[in-house]
Amino acid sequence: MNTKHGIFKLTAKGYFLDQQLLNVMQQGEEKVLLHVHKDFYELVIVFNGSAQNVRSVGSETIHAGHVFIMPEGSVHQYRNLKDFRYYNILFQPSLLKMGGDLMSLETLTGSHPLFDFQGAGENRMSRILTVNESVLAKLVIMLSELHNELENRHRWWQESAYFMFMQILITLLRTGSPAESADKVENVFSIGKAIRLMEDDCTQKFTIRSLAHIAGMSSSCFRHKFVRTMGLPPMEYLMMLRLHKALLLLNGPASVGEVARQSGFPDSNYFSRLIRHYFGYSPREIRKKYNSGKLTPNMLLKDRPLNQHAADQDKKS
Template sequence: MENFKVYELSEFTSDSDFPFFIQYGRHEDSLSVHSHRDFSELTIVLSGEACHIVEDEKMTVKKGEVFIVHGDTKHGYLDTHNFRICNIMFREEYFNLRKYDISRMSGFQALFYIEPGLVKNHHFTGRMSLEKEEFEKIKAEIAVMNNEYKLKKEGYKTLLISKFMEILVTLSRIYRLSSDENEKKILPLQLGEVITWIEKNFRQGLSVEELSKKAGYSQRHFLRIFKETYHMTPTEYINAIRIEYACSRLRETEESVTDIAYDCGFRNMSYFYRVFKEKMSMTPQKYRKSI
């Protein structure tokens, strides 16, 4: 696994203003281990099966399974049998998914962030598996997307964005795992439900102890998985949501900074100012004036 290719999105599309690409792939032979420098990949297995290598783990993937591979993950395929997939490649920051209510769906958090982190760091081999009717619906949607991408008619980018978002919502609503019983000790959906609880209750006083209990983990285990998944601590995650909300209130209302801080869940003004400046590189007052 030392020598592997690192792909960039520019190798698939030259449109730097629209960092998105969709393709069908049929793999009669193995696909060597590689990673993605600047994009993530949503994969739907359309037929057959293969051994999916993720970092140092090997797992079987088969028709109807769906998974996300983020850019910093080494992966490839071995022992392919009639293996056909659809890859949707995208830059996450382009879609700014956190601004939409999909970020408050436990299935989305599980599919998009938690499961890929567990697969990479905890030898987790569960995969989302679609029922026949669900599979046919998703397959039809990606066929429309692929056709739009090829023809590039007027408005195709808007249509592709809307179809991609629709697929993400559909998958998030029906998220389930195809996994062994012994894997259920670490359920992505279980942690996803905690994340969505944070998203909805960030203005309350939240503690790591309370959150770890909701997840069903020890504090130490919860903190480790959380940081591996989101690259920040639970406290940093909560503060990021609070500051984002504070910014919207500063833009859209004339409320005092103190009232906004308390409404966001901060009970100490000095702490609020420090966190705000760390996130926004300016004070709340300067932010309001800069709008």
């Protein structure tokens, strides 16, 4: 690393070991000085907080869920960091040549917003894309696995890391969309906090008021934005989470009453009626079909995903 006119020069030699074309780093709130990527690309995936991405032509606010690429020769730094956490995937241009013409830089550049580089010279960068909460959660897991693969260097690690990288890249190409306004992004990820709590323990006695407090919104605003984001009201989403948990528990030894309680339904009769209403069988019938091999939890969940109830409501309205 050296400097020129106050700019730190980052080169591949400082980040890549012999025969290594790829590196992954999880970054925190450490101060990031103005720097140039001399001979490698930087794919940035923000998973928490916000910051200003500063270039000589100006700056843009980046938030959790934002994704962008700084190509070789680009200069930038981060300022005004607020709980800022992100992953850097550093890769050399030759990495994409391994996939042939289909996934080469020449083919990708300009064909997708993530590789639609704006500006010139040191100000080049891709468009900023955004991914939703569920995609971001999957990406964090994939990035952690890629980081471990590169750290451990078990047999065939390079091939494995390459395919992991390509899986991450394809996920971004499929799901990334042009970034919305800062307010919209903040709303989605504030609601995401409430969703994560419900999914972590759906048996808790959540209320609209308690969930809205977690999201930092009024009850009416939270309900409206939740429906717009998830396709159904918060309490109905919570009920579907509980029903899905019950389907999995019915494949175990617990009694129907115990399954009901462990899924967040204190009244087993009400629980049985709901199961029959949504899945067409009583809990005992489902258990018998599980035992005979005629049905599995995955078959029922596939036929009745969480968003199916929202679709049913649309048909009624």
